[in-house]
Amino acid sequence: MKNSKFKKVIISSIIFNFALLLYNFPLYALEANKKILPNGLTVLHSEKHNLPIVMITMIVKAGVLDEPKEKAGLAYLTAELLDEGTKSRKSSEISEEIEFIGAGLGASAGSDYTTITLSVLKKDIEKGFELFSDILLNPVFPKEELDRKRELIKGSLKQREEDPSFLAERSFKKEAFGEHPYGRLVEGSTETLSEITREDLLGFHLKYFIPNNAMLSVVGDLTPAELNSLIKQYLYSWEIAELPERKIHPMNEEKTKKAVKIDKDVTQATIIIGHLGISRDNPDYYAVSVMNYILGSGGFSSRLMQKIRDELGLAYDVRSFFTASKEKGLFQAEVQTKNESANTTTEEILKQIEKIRREEVSDEELSGAKDYLTGSFPRRLDTSRKMADFLATVEFYNLGLDYAEKYVSFINAVTKEDVQRVAGKYLDAENFVLIVVANQKKAGIRY
Amino acid sequence: MKKFVLLIILILVLPLSLNAEVKEYKLDNGLKVLVIEDHKAPLATFQIWYRVGSRDEPAGKNGISHLLEHMMFKGTPKYGSKEFSKMVKKKGGVDNAFTTKDYTMYYQTLASDRIDISIELEADRMQNLILDPKEVIAERDVVMEERRMRYDDDPQNSLYEEVLAAAFKSHPYHWPVIGWMSDISSIEREGLLSHYKAYYSPDNAVIVVSGDVQADEIIKKITAAFGDISPASGRAVVTSKETEQKGERRISLRREAELPYIIALYHTPSFPHPDSYALEVLGMVLSGGKSSRLYKSMVYEKKLAIGASADYSGFNKDPYLFLFDATAAPGKDIKDVENALYVEIEKIKKELPSEREVQKAKNQIEASFIMGQDSIYYQAQIAGMFEMLGSWKLKEDYMENIKKVKPEDVTRVAKKYLHEDNRTVGILIPTKNPK
Numbered sequence: 001m002k003n004s005k006f007k008k009v010i011i012s013s014i015i016f017n018f019a020l021l022l023y024n025f026p027l028y029a030l031e032a033n034k035k036i037l038p039n040g041l042t043v044l045h046s047e048k049h050n051l052p053i054v055m056i057t058m059i060v061k062a063g064v065l066d067e068p069k070e071k072a073g074l075a076y077l078t079a080e081l082l083d084e085g086t087k088s089r090k091s092s093e094i095s096e097e098i099e100f101i102g103a104g105l106g107a108s109a110g111s112d113y114t115t116i117t118l119s120v121l122k123k124d125i126e127k128g129f130e131l132f133s134d135i136l137l138n139p140v141f142p143k144e145e146l147d148r149k150r151e152l153i154k155g156s157l158k159q160r161e162e163d164p165s166f167l168a169e170r171s172f173k174k175e176a177f178g179e180h181p182y183g184r185l186v187e188g189s190t191e192t193l194s195e196i197t198r199e200d201l202l203g204f205h206l207k208y209f210i211p212n213n214a215m216l217s218v219v220g221d222l223t224p225a226e227l228n229s230l231i232k233q234y235l236y237s238w239e240i241a242e243l244p245e246r247k248i249h250p251m252n253e254e255k256t257k258k259a260v261k262i263d264k265d266v267t268q269a270t271i272i273i274g275h276l277g278i279s280r281d282n283p284d285y286y287a288v289s290v291m292n293y294i295l296g297s298g299g300f301s302s303r304l305m306q307k308i309r310d311e312l313g314l315a316y317d318v319r320s321f322f323t324a325s326k327e328k329g330l331f332q333a334e335v336q337t338k339n340e341s342a343n344t345t346t347e348e349i350l351k352q353i354e355k356i357r358r359e360e361v362s363d364e365e366l367s368g369a370k371d372y373l374t375g376s377f378p379r380r381l382d383t384s385r386k387m388a389d390f391l392a393t394v395e396f397y398n399l400g401l402d403y404a405e406k407y408v409s410f411i412n413a414v415t416k417e418d419v420q421r422v423a424g425k426y427l428d429a430e431n432f433v434l435i436v437v438a439n440q441k442k443a444g445i446r447y
Numbered sequence: 448m449k450k451f452v453l454l455i456i457l458i459l460v461l462p463l464s465l466n467a468e469v470k471e472y473k474l475d476n477g478l479k480v481l482v483i484e485d486h487k488a489p490l491a492t493f494q495i496w497y498r499v500g501s502r503d504e505p506a507g508k509n510g511i512s513h514l515l516e517h518m519m520f521k522g523t524p525k526y527g528s529k530e531f532s533k534m535v536k537k538k539g540g541v542d543n544a545f546t547t548k549d550y551t552m553y554y555q556t557l558a559s560d561r562i563d564i565s566i567e568l569e570a571d572r573m574q575n576l577i578l579d580p581k582e583v584i585a586e587r588d589v590v591m592e593e594r595r596m597r598y599d600d601d602p603q604n605s606l607y608e609e610v611l612a613a614a615f616k617s618h619p620y621h622w623p624v625i626g627w628m629s630d631i632s633s634i635e636r637e638g639l640l641s642h643y644k645a646y647y648s649p650d651n652a653v654i655v656v657s658g659d660v661q662a663d664e665i666i667k668k669i670t671a672a673f674g675d676i677s678p679a680s681g682r683a684v685v686t687s688k689e690t691e692q693k694g695e696r697r698i699s700l701r702r703e704a705e706l707p708y709i710i711a712l713y714h715t716p717s718f719p720h721p722d723s724y725a726l727e728v729l730g731m732v733l734s735g736g737k738s739s740r741l742y743k744s745m746v747y748e749k750k751l752a753i754g755a756s757a758d759y760s761g762f763n764k765d766p767y768l769f770l771f772d773a774t775a776a777p778g779k780d781i782k783d784v785e786n787a788l789y790v791e792i793e794k795i796k797k798e799l800p801s802e803r804e805v806q807k808a809k810n811q812i813e814a815s816f817i818m819g820q821d822s823i824y825y826q827a828q829i830a831g832m833f834e835m836l837g838s839w840k841l842k843e844d845y846m847e848n849i850k851k852v853k854p855e856d857v858t859r860v861a862k863k864y865l866h867e868d869n870r871t872v873g874i875l876i877p878t879k880n881p882k
Contacts, residue, residue, distance in 0.1 A: 050821070051818075052817070092743070155753035214601065266600040267600055313587075316592040375537075383487050
């Protein structure tokens with residue numbers, strides 16, 4: 001019953017993880033308490049007693065934004081190595097202890113922050129929390145573990161080049177963001193990974209992994225008293241330190257049009273069309289959510305899907321999304337179609353972008369989008385794991401614990417005029433980056 | 448001491464609270480309904496399982512079950528193409544479907560007070576599918592794009608398809624669920640219609656509802672909507688059995704790729720065969736995380752592979768497989784990767800795993816089972832999967848049987864099934880891009 005790549009034999013008729021990045025923040029019937037500890041750590045807690053499980057998510061404000069260009073991959077490597085050796089435990093001891101209690105413990109870095117998660121049965125919370133705090137506070141980044149992990153990441157980067165979507169995505173980020181840190185892979189590159197030393201990891205951890213730069217979210221079968229006692233025992237020794245300054249990185253916003261063609265012996269062209277988008281704190285975020293639902297994130301209700309899959313049979317999946325981050329993110333539309341249909345499909349996507357910029361959406365489309373965005377609250381928070389992640393993210397983006405009501409009212413306030421205005425403002429069918437990974441001879445891209 | 452007491456209480460409480468109660472009903476027309484009440488959130492999942500998959504397909508029409516699954520979204524006279532999906536989305540819900548070798552499942556998860564939509568529209572499309580010939584042709588193109596994306600342009604998945612076809616000779620598990628390209632392109636309305644008529648009937652289906660619903664209320668509604676649908680006949684009974692393999696089979700695949708990759712398959716029985724529980728534990732001992740044997744030996748110590756895993760795949764109607772796969776690290780020889788894999792297999796056949804190792808595997812299986820119960824979708828899915836194997840009640844025994852597995856059982860099943868004559872191996876050999 002565990003996950004395995006072999007489970008790929010199951011085939012769905014729709015791919016349904018439609019870029020939830022943009023609208024996965026609504027809050028439903030979620031009672032949570034928030035407090036800030038003397039050492040500056042923000043703690044969010046919600047009790048759920050339906051099952052004897054506890055789900056923990058910690059966000060540390062340390063990500064790609066905080067690493068030097070020539071050491072790209074530093075945040076990622078730091079996260080990957082947290083559980084590969086602490087002051088009192090070897091790498092193999094950590095995995096043995098955590099797996100013996102059937103728990104999950106892991107860390108991963110992203111553009112804006114690092115996430116550390118623990119999933120554990122209530123009966124093992126003491127052990128689980130102790131290990132969680134150990135990898136958070138006491139990692140030692142052993143040299144041989146660094147070397148090993150570095151080679152594994154390099155190997156995996158190489159293997160992923162087999163995947164046309166990976167190649168397209170990597171190239172798109174680079175072209176759209178230019179020199180901005182968001183333009184790099186979180187994993188860095190073979191070259192920059194080689195530059196990272198043990199001292200870099202120790203320094204990065206020391207500087208960013210401090211309580212006043214982090215937030216802890218706990219959901220599950222745990223009372224406030226039980227949580228307090230765990231925190232007291234394992235996180236009170238975590239010392240407050242000077243908050244590192246987060247630089248704003250300049251972004252080149254000059255409008256350009258560029259097509260990149262990558263040749264590969266494949267049957268399908270993988271196409272990405274897009275450009276810079278919005279940041280998470282942009283007040284137009286909600287109108288953009290509604291607009292993009294109608295354009296390309298609404299599954300079978302979206303225009304791109306209706307046109308390109310249902311009417312023309314050109315693709316199995318087509319979608320558009322905005323990645324809204326701390327700094328300005330991306331807008332992109334993505335599709336796979338047989339090499340020979342690459343031009344037609346690109347043209348259709350551009351037509352749809354142009355159409356939503358020029359013409360008002362229908363009443364039906366507008367209400368459909370709003371109903372979905374507001375009505376899907378409970379489902380997006382229907383497990384303790386999802387809630388723990390959600391609370392931490394809401395805190396990171398400073399959305400407030402009353403985000404539930406706010407979100408619904410913001411979405412409901414969006415008008416047809418708003419939709420057209422934000423389409424005009426944040427979509428561009430003239431100046432964009434186009435990436436096509438394909439058998440270029442067969443695709444014969446005109447752009 | 449305190450911890451000890453806590454443990455005992457939990458052991459007493461666990462079996463009661465963690466196996467959510469399943470209520471079973473059967474309508475006169477043969478439709479089975481399972482209801483699992485869980486009132487933690489105002490949500491419900493509706494799943495309908497049809498006992499049909501690539502296992503049941505006529506020769507030359509491989510992929511017809513999956514294409515039919517796509518066509519199920521293309522409308523009835525009452526509700527047009529994709530209208531069901533749109534209605535569900537408009538209520539904030541999600542819907543999808545998937546096809547496997549043994550069954551096809553459709554589901555919606557939405558606010559529990561909207562569950563009537565599922566009942567009405569699933570009953571409608573069980574009887575009244577249009578299957579417009581033009582739409583069939585358009586959807587065939589969509590499925591061909593899906594095939595290109597999932598298999599043809601993915602070297603590791605291509606190898607998987609090849610090696611599976613080599614492992615099964617006489618049993619229809621030989622066919623890929625999505626279908627071979629030439630078969631997909633030859634499927635037409637008539638074929639789909641007879642497949643639909645034979646298999647999409649109440650006596651060949653199981654409904655599972657879980658979440659914030661009242662069982663007695665929901666069964667009334669389901670009976671009203673589905674009760675008048677007639678059972679069907681004309682289903683072919685699959686009698687093919689895989690003949691015993693007597694000697695290793697090897698295949699290779701040469702194509703543009705970055706790293707060599709190996710898959711090794713061994714024929715094994717499925718749940719609820721008495722050996723299946725020990726096989727499940729064996730899979731965990733070999734491949735349950737970074738402390739398990741394959742990772743420790745092949746990835747961590749020998750640095751031969753960037754990933755190595757084992758998986759016992761026991762949720763099949765007929766005997767299926769124990770699977771291994773590994774991706775060679777850059778510069779490493781796939782032969783060495785293969786040999787390292789066999790070293791681990793031989794080791795567990797010769798020496799008993801430790802008590803602690805087996806206990807760890809059981810703890811991992813149990814914890815993930817418990818955590819899975821947090822999702823109403825997963826609860827329904829587990830009940831449905833066991834029902835496809837014979838009865839949802841197997842779910843009740845599953846954890847108990849896992850707990851009974853001893854180190855001797857693990858070694859015994861390893862010896863019995865993981866031997867060379869029972870093995871099919873596939874190797875992906877990367878070639879340079881000729882361009």
